[in-house]
Amino acid sequence: MAEVALRQVVKKFGDVEAVRSIDLDIPDNEFVVLVGPSGCGKSTTLRMIAGLEEVTSGDICIGGEVVNDLPPKDRDIAMVFQNYALYPHMTAFENMSFGLKLRKFSKSEIRQRVEHAARILDITELLDRRPKALSGGQRQRVAMGRAIVRNPKVFLFDEPLSNLDAKLRVQMRTEIKRVHQKVKTTTVYVTHDQVEAMTLADRVVVMNKGIIEQIGTPQELYHRPRTRFVAGFIGSPAMNFIPCQLEQNGANMRVRVSDSISLPVQPQRANRYQSFVGKPVTLGLRPEHITEPRQNGQGDGSDFAVTLDVVEPLGMETMVFFTLNGTEVCGRVEPSSAADAGATMQLHANVDHMHLIDPASGAVI
Amino acid sequence: MTSVALSVPKAAGAPRQASLKRNRRWALITSYIFLVIFAIFFLMPPYYMIVTSLKSDAEVAHMATNPWIIANGITLDQFKILFTQTDFLIFFKNTAIVTVAVVVITMVVSVLAAFSLGRMRFWGSSILATGIFLTYLVPDTLLFIPLFQIVKAIGLLNSYWGMVLVYPTLTVPFCTWIMIGYFQSIPKELDEAALIDGAGHMQMLLRIFIPVALPGIIAATIFAFTVSWAAFVYPMAFLYSADQQVLTVGTVTSLIRADVYKWGMLMAGALVAAAPPLVIYAFLMDYYIAGLTSGATKG
Numbered sequence: 001m002a003e004v005a006l007r008q009v010v011k012k013f014g015d016v017e018a019v020r021s022i023d024l025d026i027p028d029n030e031f032v033v034l035v036g037p038s039g040c041g042k043s044t045t046l047r048m049i050a051g052l053e054e055v056t057s058g059d060i061c062i063g064g065e066v067v068n069d070l071p072p073k074d075r076d077i078a079m080v081f082q083n084y085a086l087y088p089h090m091t092a093f094e095n096m097s098f099g100l101k102l103r104k105f106s107k108s109e110i111r112q113r114v115e116h117a118a119r120i121l122d123i124t125e126l127l128d129r130r131p132k133a134l135s136g137g138q139r140q141r142v143a144m145g146r147a148i149v150r151n152p153k154v155f156l157f158d159e160p161l162s163n164l165d166a167k168l169r170v171q172m173r174t175e176i177k178r179v180h181q182k183v184k185t186t187t188v189y190v191t192h193d194q195v196e197a198m199t200l201a202d203r204v205v206v207m208n209k210g211i212i213e214q215i216g217t218p219q220e221l222y223h224r225p226r227t228r229f230v231a232g233f234i235g236s237p238a239m240n241f242i243p244c245q246l247e248q249n250g251a252n253m254r255v256r257v258s259d260s261i262s263l264p265v266q267p268q269r270a271n272r273y274q275s276f277v278g279k280p281v282t283l284g285l286r287p288e289h290i291t292e293p294r295q296n297g298q299g300d301g302s303d304f305a306v307t308l309d310v311v312e313p314l315g316m317e318t319m320v321f322f323t324l325n326g327t328e329v330c331g332r333v334e335p336s337s338a339a340d341a342g343a344t345m346q347l348h349a350n351v352d353h354m355h356l357i358d359p360a361s362g363a364v365i
Numbered sequence: 366m367t368s369v370a371l372s373v374p375k376a377a378g379a380p381r382q383a384s385l386k387r388n389r390r391w392a393l394i395t396s397y398i399f400l401v402i403f404a405i406f407f408l409m410p411p412y413y414m415i416v417t418s419l420k421s422d423a424e425v426a427h428m429a430t431n432p433w434i435i436a437n438g439i440t441l442d443q444f445k446i447l448f449t450q451t452d453f454l455i456f457f458k459n460t461a462i463v464t465v466a467v468v469v470i471t472m473v474v475s476v477l478a479a480f481s482l483g484r485m486r487f488w489g490s491s492i493l494a495t496g497i498f499l500t501y502l503v504p505d506t507l508l509f510i511p512l513f514q515i516v517k518a519i520g521l522l523n524s525y526w527g528m529v530l531v532y533p534t535l536t537v538p539f540c541t542w543i544m545i546g547y548f549q550s551i552p553k554e555l556d557e558a559a560l561i562d563g564a565g566h567m568q569m570l571l572r573i574f575i576p577v578a579l580p581g582i583i584a585a586t587i588f589a590f591t592v593s594w595a596a597f598v599y600p601m602a603f604l605y606s607a608d609q610q611v612l613t614v615g616t617v618t619s620l621i622r623a624d625v626y627k628w629g630m631l632m633a634g635a636l637v638a639a640a641p642p643l644v645i646y647a648f649l650m651d652y653y654i655a656g657l658t659s660g661a662t663k664g
Contacts, residue, residue, distance in 0.1 A: 052557050073563035085554035089576040098572075099562035146562075 002063030002076075002153040003028045004049060004186055009058035011044050018044045020210040021058065026203075031180050031187045035197035036207035036233070043158055045207070046190045050156050051075050063153055078147035079156040082163060084139045086131040092118075092142045093127040096149050110149075117148040120182055121175075137168045141175070148183055155180075157189040161196060173199055194234050198222070206230050223353075228362040231284050231355055237319065239355075240290070240329045242283045246276050246356070255283055255356070258325050261304045263349050273356060273365055281365070284355035287319065290331030292338075293348040302349045311341045320345065411639075418443050418633035425628050443629035444637075452607045453634055456615035459525045460594060460638075463611060466529040467593040468586055471536040475585060478537075479544030480570050484556060494545055501538035508534060509602045516603055525609050528600060532593045539592075540585035547581030548574060583649050591642055612638045 004026040011019040019041040026032045034042040047053040049060055051072035059066050067075050078099075086095050093114055100110045118124045121141045131139055140160060147155055160176070161169045177200055180187055191197055197204045198218040206213045206221065206229070214221060214230045225231035231239050245256045246265075253265040253273060263283075265273060293303045306322040306329075318338040320331045322345075331347055339345035356365045413432070417425060419439045430436045447453045481487075482494045512531050513522075521527030551574065559569045575582065600614040607619065616634040620627045 050557075050561060052560070072557075072561045077561065079558070079561050081554040081558060083552060083554055085552065085558035087555065087558075087573055087577070089579075098559075098564075102563040102568065146558075 002186060003061075004154055004188065005059075005061040006045070006049075007059040007061070009045070009048060009060060010056045011041070011048060011053060012056045018210055019048070022207075022210075022212050024205060024212065024215070026186060026188065028186055029184045031189065031200060031202045032205060033189045033191060033197040033201035033203075034205045034207055035191055035194055036213075037192060039209075040207040041210040042190045042192075042205075042207045046156055046158055046188055049154070049188060050077055050079050076153040077156055078150045078152040078154075079158065080140075080143045080147050080160045082159040084131070084143040084163075086139055086142055086146075088131050091128050091130055092123065092134065092145070095131070095142055096127075096145045099146065099150050113149040113151070114145070117145040120148065120179060121145050136164050137172055140164065140172055144176070144179060148179070153186065155185050155187040157187065159191055160189075161191070161193075169196075176200060195236060198234065204234075206233060208233075224364075225284075225355065226364055228282065228284070228357045228364070231357070231364060235286055237287050237330050239284050239286045240327070241357070242285070242324050242327050242329060243359075244281060244283045244325065246273055246279060246281055248277045253277070255281075255354070257283065257304075261324070263302050263304075263351050263354070266351065276356070276358070276365060280359060282357040282359050284357055284364070285329075285349060286353065287330040287332045289350040289353040290329065291348055291350065292333045293346050302351050303346055304349070305344050305346050307344050308339055308341050311338055313338070320347075411636075414632045414636050417628055418630075418636050420629060422627075422629055443633040447630045447633050447637075451619055451630070452610070452615060453612075453619075453637075455608055456610050456612045456619075457637070459610065459615075460612040461641075463525050463528045463532065464590055464593045467532040467536060468589045470529065470533050471540050471589040472582065472586055474533065474537050475540035475544050476570075476575065476582065478541045479548050480574060482541070483545040483548035484551075484574070485566070494542075497538050498542045501535075501542065505535060505596075505598045509598055512599070513602060522603055523605055523609055525600075525604065525611060527603050528593075528596070528611065531599050531603070532596055535596070536589040536592050540589055543585045543588070544578065544581055547578045551577055587645060587649055590645060594638075594642055 004024075006022055006024040008021045008023060009019060010017065010021050022041075022045065024032075034045060036042050044053060048055050049062075051067065051070060055068050060068055062075055062077070086092075087098065090098065096114045096117060097110045100113060105113075114127070115124070118127055121144060123138065123141045123145060126134060126138055126142070131142070134142065140163075143160070157176070161172050164172060173196060176189075180200075189197075189200060198221075201218060203215060204218055204221055205215050208229050214226045216224075218234075221230060221234045225234060228241065232241065242257055247254045247256050247262065251267075253267075253270045254262040255265060256262045306324065308320050308322050309328070310321040312319040312321070313335055315335070318333050318335045320333055320338060322329055322331070333345075333347070357363065358365055416433065416435055419441070420435055421437060421440050421442060424430060424435070424437045478497070482490050482497075512534070516522050516527045516531060519530075521530060555573060555577070556569055559573050564572065595613060596611075597613045600611045604610050604614065607615065610618070612634075616631065616638065620631045620634060
């Protein structure tokens, strides 16, 4: 068990800078998820920690030791790959014990460790099967078992659930969380799926174009995103971004969304937004914060009427889509209160949760 | 409503299904016709060999009898004489030694070469890989002239050990080419997993790549075996004593004297010479096909 630290780490492939001087501190036993779209540098970062990619500049430290020049086998890490990377000619037992054999562990120690890991992962009956005879989920468990038996300082997961179907992915997600609770080890997990990131992580690292956009707990990222990218990436369905203008009428500050709709700004935010009055800004509001009007509405002017373009019933809730200021906006309402497509519906914007974004810098104001 | 709605696609589907069945039947009939024609065409020579090898010299020479049937009874005389009164068994032994040695050398060289060219990316590796394949395109009828000088210079002219030296020029390039393709089709995560598990490059090759690439290795082995078992030009050019000769050239030179063809023994010799490759193909055919077609489709 150990902490992992990245110091101004850069990775270039020829002229292309895949990772641009990132700094990251992962304390002992923490579960950190690197999340971001394809090509954001998250897998490259993980591979540099594993020693599968050389660092162009900067330092990677594991347990306080700089490991830039150490080969993967000497870094005391274990990795679970997207396509499992199980040795097809070996049984599950042999796959899990291969690393221990190479490290000259005794047969009894190997058996003990493999059986212990198999019990944790509930794969004891599968140990004499080859990967071909295992389902996707079982293969992933064996791959995790191969990592667990090594008892490494750091676990690395490279999109381990991407090859599984949706139902199994949810099951395995819970399984990974359960295993981490049992086998407390520093874990770095890469995924492009923000739901996976939110559900698994102690802290999430959102990456974009080779840089770290924000590091924080799932709740921090959801409620207090620092950039438009993070605000749009975290949360499903994604946050609505509506071009608007900030207006000041005496002591009241309002966000003008269209000729007929303007939303109030909370007084405690007025100071923060002051320098943007009269300027175009982007309103960020999650679908779950656009709902049917509250029963005990305070009449603060945050209700508005729109004509619905599309209505998507999901059972426990209904998604409503409408156009505001030329932008498609999504709201989340009670199924019983949803109007039909083409009809006018009264909606309420929960302005406590709104974000205003500077369109020039993309930063949340 | 429901029954009406369901009956519509059923009625529309029936003639289509019948048409599909008819199409399939015709495709099968046509396939079988051509398969039978092909089978007859390719089985004719082996059948003729077997029939002739089981006839006596007198019956073979008798022009009036039907060459496709054995009229005067089966005899194993051709085989007895071949094994006892000719150098056939020496040729067989020499061929076996040369072939085993060539197969071993070829597989060691091409597996190592293919592993480094296919997996360990280094500057110029793809050009080198193409270059290796290009050397295979140079025909042995052209190569034997400079090779003659080389074999002579190292004192292996008229020695079957010379064949062990020159046959790999035919087998190594193609086997390396097959193995490069095979090694490249193995996901890169497998060697990364092995690296993290603590394997060095040699352990990775021996414990992961060779077992995983076994179908490809068997395909390459069969190819090397067939080429060295059936090679004709090089032994024809480099070997001239009977005690050093191999099957292909030895059988022909010892059983054809001027215009005298010992057809019965020639056929018996050809039959015995064809047996080892036949047996190997029969047992390893599935691996051979899997090896040659790997990577053609998504596994």
